[in-house]
Amino acid sequence: MIYVSVGTHTDPFDRLVEAAGRLAQREEVVVQRGTSRVVPGTALVHDVLPPPEHEALVRRSRVLVCHAGPSTLAAAWTLGRVPVVVPRDPARGEHVDAHQLHYAATLAERAVVVLDVRELADAVDRAAERRIPPLGDGAAFAHAFGRLVDQVVARRR
Template sequence: MRLLAMVGTDYHPFHRLVRWVDHWAMQQPGVECLIQYGTAMPPRHADGTAYAEPDQLGSWMDDAGILVCHAGPSTILEARRRGHLPIVVPRRALWGEHVDDHQERFAGRLAQSGHVLTAATQQEFDVLLDAALRDPRVVRRTDSDDDQRPDQAVRTFGALVAKLFR
């Protein structure tokens, strides 16, 4: 089993997600964990890289059994296109992880429609990872929606964003 966690490229550090994954990795020595940590502190237990080229990230996404990410729309769409039901931890302005809480609203909307799994606490996060470890189907797409087609993905994304601002 391989876990890939991605915080994206925003200049705000996302220490919280790195800590959560790193803590879980420490408890699961048989699971290969790679964290793309950006401007956050490097992990102590998991493997890590600050940044990677898009092709490399794509290859890692294809190889991952579990995919964890921030609530960046491009990251989520790419994860879903590659067959993942990503575990999403939205960045929060309260902790200096972003300028506002748009990721919280976006991830909440996607979770309501079953497009992502979300965790608001480390305990919720650990429960999701443990469930995925027991049964990898938990974090694989099983739906039949058509968001793997780029034109449909763009329309779906546009509709979701429009609903956020109503």
């Protein structure tokens, strides 16, 4: 099963949802489409899923296909999986600015980045073959952040 998620951003991402429908002609596809307007009849389509169901679909899927949102990506990285990333393009009304395009350009080491959705099926196959060291829980960053907070609060006293 391929899980395709457009994340929680409020602009539609019809280009990815349509491409997900084409993928569904060859294997099972589940889509979280957000505010996208298209309903590809071949895929199982949800609008927005509760977080536990979203996470369960990431785990159960063979490959995660998603927009360039770090939190969605982290769900795949935590499992040591390589996601397929389709950045939202502001020129197509998919986001307010180009930050997903900039971010996606930095992800080659741990994602398969797709700009032309006609290449999605091939990208899914390439992503399925790769594994990465699983992402940790970020505790080191959290504790460093806490030490900085302590310094900031102490300076003000």
